[in-house]
Amino acid sequence: MMSLVEExxxxxxxxxxxxxxxxxxxxxxxSPEFFEEVKPYADRSHxxxxxxxxxxxxxxxxxxxxxxxxxxIDSLKDSMTQFVVQSFYKETGKKRFILSINAARYTLQTxxxxxxxxxxxxxx
Numbered sequence: 001m002m003s004l005v006e007e008x009x010x011x012x013x014x015x016x017x018x019x020x021x022x023x024x025x026x027x028x029x030x031s032p033e034f035f036e037e038v039k040p041y042a043d044r045s046h047x048x049x050x051x052x053x054x055x056x057x058x059x060x061x062x063x064x065x066x067x068x069x070x071x072x073i074d075s076l077k078d079s080m081t082q083f084v085v086q087s088f089y090k091e092t093g094k095k096r097f098i099l100s101i102n103a104a105r106y107t108l109q110t111x112x113x114x115x116x117x118x119x120x121x122x123x124x
Contacts, residue, residue, distance in 0.1 A: 007052045012108050015101050018087035025090045032088045045084040053077040065114040076107045
């Protein structure tokens with residue numbers, strides 16, 4: 001089982017994958033096959049997001065971090081669940097998509113900082 005720090009870093013990796021995919025889909029003018037490409041990735045990612053969210057709520061209740069609150073976790077969960085799927089479609093609006101990813105990254109980094117894991121290494 002992954003630690004909460006590892007789960008958080010895996011969500012940061014999902015953010016990176018989604019941003020890269022967004023640009024690739026636009027550059028290649030690719031239309032994805034829903035059941036072959038979108039659904040398997042979305043199912044895996046949505047499961048990881050839901051698990052992380054549930055684990056975070058427990059951590060918040062126990063550790064009571066100063067700068068991390070349940071409402072942020074709910075907001076991130078909703079946002080990531082949407083942009084994981086949106087990243088596959090070239091019709092997705094760039095400005096809002098990038099803002100959503102950056103907001104998710106900020107929240108995830110805030111969580112890592114609150115856990116005492118101050119830096120995100122270059123290999124992650």
